[in-house]
Amino acid sequence: MKYISTRGGMAPQGFSDILLEGLAPDGGLAIPETLPTVTAEQLQAWRALPYHALATEILSLFITDIPRAVLEGLTREAYRPESFQSEEIVPLRNLDGGMYLLGLSEGPTLAFKDMAMQFLGQVFPYVLRERGTTLNILGATSGDTGSAAEYAMRGKDSVAVFMLSPQGRMSAFQRAQMYSLQDANIHNIAVKGNFDEAQDVVKALASDLAFKSEYHLGAVNSINWARIAAQVVYYFHGWMRATTRADQQVSFAVPSGNFGNILAGHIARSMGLPIRRLVLATNENNVLEEFFRTGIYRPRSAQQTYVTSSPSMDISRASNFERFVYDLVGRDPARVSALWKQLSTEGFFDLSAQKPEFEARYGFQAGCSAHHHRLDTIRSVMDRTGVLIDPHTADGVFVATPLVEPGIPMLVLETALPAKFSEVIEEALGRPVPMPSGLEDLESREQKVVELPCDAASIRAYIIEHAQK
Ligand SMILES: *Cc1c(COP(=O)(O)O)cnc(C)c1O
Secondary structure, eight states, X not given: XXXXXXXXXXXXXXXXXXXXXXXXXXXXXXXXXXXXXXXXXXXXXXXXXXXXXXXXXXXXXXXXXXXXXXXXXXXXXXXXXXXXXXTTSSOEEEOSTTEEEEEOOOSTTSXXXXXXXXXXXXXXHHHHHHHTOOEXXXXXXXXXXXXXXXXXXXXXXXXXXXXXXXXXXXXXXXXXXXXXXXXTTEEEEXXXXXXHHHHHHHHHHHTOHHHHHHTTEEOOSTTOHHHHHHHHHHHHHHHHHHOSSTTOOEEEEEEOSSSHHHHHHHHHHHTTOOEEEEEEEEOSOOXXXXXXXXXXXXXXXXXXXXXXXXXXXXXXXXTTHHHHHHHHTTSOHHHHHHHHHHHHHHSOEEOGGGHHHHHHTTOEEEEEOOHHHHHXXXXXXXXXXOOOOOHHHHHHHHHHGGGOBTTBOEEEEEOBOGGGGHHHHHHHHSSOOOOOTTOTTGGGSOOOOEEXXXXXXXXXXXXXXXXXO
């Protein structure tokens, strides 16, 4: 399996090579040269596997430069019942009306980002050891990526994490979760700006190739292909838990921001997993919903990005979207380059001519929710089923509800646990969420964070001083 760039300017490379890189050298994103496919026989045979073994099967299709026996050890370590609350790792719960909840948030930071990041926490140190090198992970987080990366990498020698977070834009729980880590290799940097502005700083530093190579900069944001590959696994797992026969279809509803989670669903579907619909759900920051409704992609500025009650989706430029557009335009790198050039000069591109394919060929449907929809949904799911969902998951349930089809299970991805967003739950239900056991004192633990201006020069200076050599 070799990887190329969506913009055509990268010689084919192995998984371990692209693992440690952010953007491809031409500014594009790494994607498999050809996508692996699965057969009905494989699907049936994999039903009996525990999560880590299913992960080995699927990841070995994407990772051919790590011996299978090694990969088996990495997935076994990444997906241990002790880290994910149960033997199932990803439980499937019945809601009602044909809807199910795929529990992706049972990991150490209570959000779906752990699903991929726990694997990165195994595969990064392995590849670094093999190559005798170190890695300084630089990222920006709107909340959940940062903590998942930090919990996956804490205490790992050869890796340091520099995580930019937008000051005052995360919940108290999210802040406490990240900033309470005292490990020497974890650096929390609060910047005065929103997520997109913080990500711009990351992109600026990562595109300074001399700096990047001298300080071994790497990324764990959702453009990292290994994360997408690891996320593909739970689409297979969810399908297996919701069906008994290889010809049965399910649909997935995905609360979306950077288009990383649902891209993994698109990959799974393209590999031959019987997925009927991929329902993309956004909050008020509905750039992606607008694209699927109109065919026009028009990212918004930081000033036009709302602060919402589902903050992990407050994103107006979806960094993974380019990988999907690559497929939409017939895997033509010249067209992708032209579209992104147009984005930078005119601020939008128009694929409305292909709108009929979005659903008919790719299975996409889309919708968005407002704050009051999410509150109502949290209340009504609680009333009807006794299940408490978080505001991001509520967005998925709200958008999916009118789209459920008879006989087709609708699996809503639970992207975070409600304890992470207790303020919103309290607004919806009139009572806070009890802290999960072991985390009762989280918000009163000592915090370690530095405040820096949201500009590349300041962050660069800090990295130079604190990098893992
Ligand atoms: C990251 C995140 C999302 C959005 O996922 P993308 O892969 O960026 O589309 C949704 N909900 C929660 C809780 C998240 O942490």
